[in-house]
Amino acid sequence: MNTTQIGKISILMIEDDKLDEALVISTLERDGLSFEHTAIQNKQDLHTLLDSRPWDVIVSDYNLPAFSAYEVLDILEANNLDIPCIVISGCLNEETAVTLLKKGAHDFIPKHNLVRLVPAIRREVAEAKNRATKRQVEQALKQKEKLLNNIVGALGEGLAVTDAQGRILFINPEAERLLGWRNNEVSGLNLHRLIHYLKADGSPYPEQDCPVGNYTRQGIPYRTEDEIFIRRDGSFFEVSYVATPIRENDQVIAVVTAFHDISRRKQAERELNESRCRLRELSSFLQSVREEERTRIARELHDELGQALTALKMDLTWLLTRFADDQDEMLVKTDNMITLVDSTVDSMRRISANLRPGLLDDLGLAATAEWLLAEFQERTGVEYTLKISHEEFDFDNVLNTTIFRILQEAVTNVARHAKASRLDVELEDCDERIVLSIKDDGIGLIHQAASANKRKPFGLLGIRERVTSLGGHIDITGQAGQGTKIRVMLPKQVITEPLKEHDKSIAG
Amino acid sequence: MIKVLLVDDHAILREGLKLILADSDDIEVVGEASDGMEALRLMRKLDIHVMVMDMTMPGRSGLELLKQIKSDQPKLPVLILSMHSEEQYAIRAYKAGASGYLTKESASTLLVSAIRKAASGGIFISPASAERMAMEFNSNTSSGDKPPHTLLSDREFQIFKLLADGQGLTEIANRLSVSVKTISTHKTHILQKMQLTTNADLIRYAIKHQLLDMP
Structure with a gap:
């Protein structure tokens, strides 16, 4: 016992008999209690003194003319005061004692035998102190809990706490709002079977398949953004949640699932993907329209205009030999016309090939690649090698066009920015x-990117776009000083839904 | 007399070709076709020595048609006439069995000698394309070892250099005190002998072989 810590004990004594008062005090002094006391005789004084300061103990005579110990106890209770009250009485009556004790008195001591008084005071003061400490701790705890409750209640995130078996212990107001359930309706219910029984595709989600249990049993939090929670009314929302185990002594005692509704975000993602998809479709449509248009114009230029010019030249050439000796002027004019027709044919050829080389449609990819690279070498002086796995290399129009345009873009890039002296091209026809x-x-590309004009990234973007829309794959590596390497893989069978894979990689 | 079948879907071009060939006494156009089917039909019906055929025609591609003709009548020389100047076309035409490949604008100067060469069983390759195709076809071509300009007479070579220098017919005529018509005739011969097609070809050739007098 820590009675030594109790300093001077303040005693409020209720006693009308001065002799009795002296008797009690002498007992207290005799038994070595360090105390101070105030004696009163009526209710009025009691109220005044209780209000004026704290008291350690009340020692009350059982029966006073003005009022009784019962009333003292009533006043203490009414004022919510936890002051130990020890009743002293001249007449020993067991029944009275029991009644008083029931009423809240802490001890009952006969006036003729005060031996127990000091021990009783010491004991009761100590216990009252303990009670006070406990009350303080409890109050602090209560305040903390209240704060926690307020936080949990104010949280913009749904919280569901379950025990180790998945039974709901508690859901917070946001969880109530999101799920449509009240906390008191769901406590004790299995969380998975209540709100998590369907997969995102709408198929049943058996509890044993739910990863939350597995993860949390091992003490690992589980998080996902690809599932749904079902509301009370049967509707559902796409959810992002983290289920975190709470452990005590290496035992999972609860799981806290924090979640929020991400339907809107998911919807936005889907719309974004859809719009990306449509853009890609549009771009590929525009691409093919442009290519068709170019093909048509190039062919008409080459075949119609070219043939007409050629026929014109034949006639002019014929005319040239028909002039008489004195028709110099006409002869010179005609000769000039032939030169003009020749250069016009040259321009026509250049324009037509720039639009789309007829080679690609007439002779296929291998011949066009040869031509493109030979032209490139003639123009830039850059040496090239072209390795082709098959002599005649030809696919459907879309693939032919794509590969040719990629090669053309790459070659243009090299001519413009790469400062290369050598170009190696390889075209391989694997099975698929x-x-x-x-x-x-x-x-190297990195240096090029720094020095290139604004067009270049678009060129690369265009290549990527073409490859992606055909379900292919492209790798571009360009370490400074090590040249640039472009590697394109294209499936021969164009996959009908090439966007799915791609979109997944974006989402993931 | 070399009997020739012309195959081209452009009537206007066939007219031009006939005009070119009309000046040669040893060449006669015995038939004309505007598509592959007709060409095959006439080839079987007529007794022809050389077929002159467009490369790109509606329907069957020229190369396909060429392969069919060569499997039908392997000995019939076929000259391919085309709007395409890229040697990739020429290489594939020769591989498919063509006896010659000419661009249409070179017809005025080269067609007659090409037909003669083909009729005699030879392969006609213009020096320009021979050079370009050197990788694929080696020296047994018509170009031989001598550069074509060595075939020119002194007078022709003189005029060749002036033409390559960019001088006009009148200028050259004045300078050499002959008529413009004479120079024009010389020019035609020069182009034919050197198997070149245009003024631009002529200038390119001169630069390549360093035949220009540096001022």
Whole structure:
């Protein structure tokens, strides 16, 4: 016992008999209690003194003319005061004692035998102190809990706490709002079977398949953004949640699931993907329209205009030999006309090939690649090699066009920015796919990116777009000083839904 | 007399070709076709020595048609006439069995000699394309070892250099004190001998072989 810590004990004594008062005090002094006391005789004084300061103990005579110990106890209770009250009485009556004790008196001591008084005071003061401490702790705890409740209640995130078996212990107001259930309706119910019984695709989600249990049993939090929670009314929402185990002594005692509704975000993602998809479709449609248009114009230029010019030249050439000796002027004019027709045919050829080389449609990819690279070498002086796995390399129009345009873009890039002296191109026809590799020994893409004009990224973007829309794959590596390497893989069979894979990778 | 079948879907071009060939006494156009089917029909019906055929025609591609003709009548020389100047076309035409490949605008100068060469069982390759195709076809071509300009007479070579220098017919005529018509005739011969097609070809050739007098 820590009675030594109790300093001077303040005693409020209720006693009308001065002799009795002296008797009690002498007992207290005799038994070595360090105390101070105030004696009163009526209710009025009691109220005044209780209000004026704290008291450690009340020692009350059982029967006073003005009022009784019962009333003292009533006043204490009414004022919510936990002051130990020890009753002293001259007449020993067991029944009275029991009644008083029931009423809240802490001890009952006969006036003629005060031996127990000091021990009783010490004991009761100590216990009252303990009670006070306990009350303080409880109050602090209560305040903390209240704060926690307020936080949990104010949280913009749904919280569901379950025990280790998945039974709901508690859901917070946001969870109530999201799920349509009240906390008191769901406590004790199995959380999975209540709100998690369907997968995102609408198929049943058996509890043993739910990863939450598995993860949390091992003490690992489980998080996902690909599932749904079902509301009370049967509707559902896409959810992002983290289920975190709470452990005590290496035992999972509860799981806290924090979640929020991400339907809107998911919807926005879907719309974004859809719009991306449509853009890609549009771009590929525009691409093919442009290509068709170019093909048509190139062909008409080449065949119709070209043939007409050629026929014109034949006639002019014929005319040239028909002039008489004195028709110099006409002869010179005609000769000039032939030169003009020749240069016009040249321009026509250049324009037509720039639009789309007829080679691609007439002779296929291999011949066009040869031509493109030979032209490139003639124009830039860059040496090239072209390795082709089959002599005649030809696919459907879309693939032919794509591969040619990629090669053309790459070659243009090399000519413009790479400062290369060598270009190696390889076209490989594997069983399922076509592999195009383009390698130069220039300054590398990284340097190019810094020095290139604004058009270049668009060129690369265009290549990527073309490849993606055909379900292919492209790798571009360009370490500074090590040249640029482009590797394109294209499936021969164009996958009908090439966007799915791609979109997944974006989402993931 | 070399009997020739012309195959081209452009009537206007066939007219031009006939005009070119009309000046040669040893060449006669015995038939004309505007598509592959007709060409095959006439080839079987007529007794022809050389077929002159467009590369790109509606329907069957020229190359396909060429392969069919060569499997039908392997000995019939076929000259391919085309709007396409890229040697990829020429290479594939030769591989498919063509006896010659000419661009249409070179017809005025080269067609007659090409037909003669083909009729005699040879392969006609213009020096320009021979050079380009050197990788694929080696020296046994019509170009031989001598560069074509060595075939020119002194007078022709003189005029060739002036033409390559960019001088006009009148200028050259004045300078050499002959008529413009004479120069024009010389020019035609020069182009034919050197198997070149245009003024631009001529200039390119001169630069390539360093035949220009540096001022």
